[in-house]
Amino acid sequence: MKGHIRERSPGKWAIVLDVGEPDPITGKKKRKWHSFAGTKRQAQAECARLITEISSGAYVEPTKQTVGEFLREWMAFVRPTVTPKTHQRYAEICEKNLGPLIGDVALAKLKTDKIDAAFAKALTEGRRRAGGGLAPRTVHHMRRVLIKALGQAVTWDRLSKNPAAATTPPKVERTKMLAYDVAQTAELLEAFRPTRMFMPVMLAVMCGMRRGEILALRWKDVDFANGSISVRESAEQVGTEVRYKETKSGKTRNVAMSVTVLEELKRHRLAQAEEQLRIGLRPDEESFVVAQADGRPLKPVSLTHEWTRLLARTGLPRIRFHDLRHTHASQMLSAGVHPKVASERLGHSTIGITLDLYSHVMPGMQADAAAQVDAALQAAISASRKSK
Known part of the structure; x- marks a missing residue:
């Protein structure tokens, strides 16, 4: 493999590469031409690089595609x-x-x-x-x-290597996790109780369900006898269209309900049935738990808008609807719930995700754990001394 450079104008070069054997009939050499801008030394270096690529089979034919x-x-x-x-x-x-x-x-x-x-x-x-x-x-x-x-x-052989892979990623600071404490959560539920947003807020802050999961929930997914909710689908909105897909983890998960959530869901189902029967609808197991007055499902963007509007009427800090899920997670971990249990309840694919997202709650848990171990050790030491 041979190649050479030709100067076309100051700082502009043609790199000429000889590829393959000369044509047996005409005797003309097969060549590839490349344009290059820079110094003579840089052009020579580029020529050598191209020769190496062709010889090693890594050469990619230039394209004019942008x-x-x-x-x-x-x-x-x-x-x-x-x-x-x-x-x-x-x-x-x-x-x-x-x-x-x-x-x-x-x-x-x-x-x-x-x-x-x-x-x-x-x-x-x-x-x-x-x-x-x-x-x-x-x-x-x-x-x-x-x-x-x-x-x-x-x-597709448009490039010999990926130039973006070697770029320097920007430094992304971790977003501060926003969540309500127990007193704020109680205030929130009381403020939203008279509204149609009460049940979505209850499911988010008491069960840790995502917005899309709440809006895809149907009555067939609520097991009143065993006190659990089966999270099977999630609502996703693109433009004005809504589709129902598998959950983020790709798996169905069961979320245990507290007595409070269980009773509120029973009350909600009765009120919803009465409302829909008045307009001639007969709700069934396929009906959505969170729905409009006429039984149609609520769109994710509509829920977010209504959440923002109603929250502005309260004196509570402004947080996203998704932060209610963080509220549930933080309160679980602060109460001493094992991270593995919290991970399963939240639908995280691994416990590592839970620990990484809620590490800010861990210091208090570690202090409690250290105190408990210390108390147990001191009790054992005291018992050992008394027995001597």
Whole structure:
């Protein structure tokens, strides 16, 4: 394998590579031409790199496809393999974040330094409307999506290696966990009792259920005899459409109900049946536990809007509806419930997720554990001394 460089104009070079044997009829050499901008030494280094790639079989034929064009192709490719919500998120990141930064760059010329520069720009001036930079967590998601997309480019032989894999990830600070204490939880339940949001709030703060799980819950999933709820599905909204899918962990889990939740659900079912019968509906086991007055299921976005509106009427700190799940978890662990039990109740795939998310509750538990061990040890020492 041979190659050489030719200067076309100051700082502009043509890299000429001889590939294969000369044509047996014409005697002309088969060549590949590459354009390069830089110094003569840099052009020579690039020529040597290309020769090495061709010799080792790692060479990828240059394409004029831009990063933006490739991302659109990739989005169409992954659509059947991901959930609609995930695809929507990918599309937002590719079109609104990555596209304006590197969409016009030729895919074959995309390098790690260009991607790092694009991420740095996003952190300082990435907001299109309000100005300022994007949150590090958003840039972190951009990086993950780009790594996934360019990994496919490598598989398709559009790139020899993934330039996004070597980029420097932004430092993402852990979001402070927000949760109500026991007194605030009691105040919350009393404030929401007269509203249609009472039962969703009760299921979130007393059972640790996710928003989508609450809205997918049907009466057939509530076992009054054994005092448990079977969490089988989750509601997911994309645009105005809602679909029901398997839970986040992919498994059905059983959540034990306290006496309070059990009695409130019985009261709620009776009130809901009376309300629907007045308009000619006959609820059955397939009916949704949380529903509109006409029996139709509530949409996730509608629940969030109603939560925000009603919470603003109270004097309680403003938190997300999802933070009610954190409230349940924190109160369980603070009360001494074993993390394994809490993990199963919350539907985490591993106990490590529970311990990582709620490590802020652990110091108090550790202090209690240390005190209990110390008390047991001191009692044993005292008993040993008395027996002598």
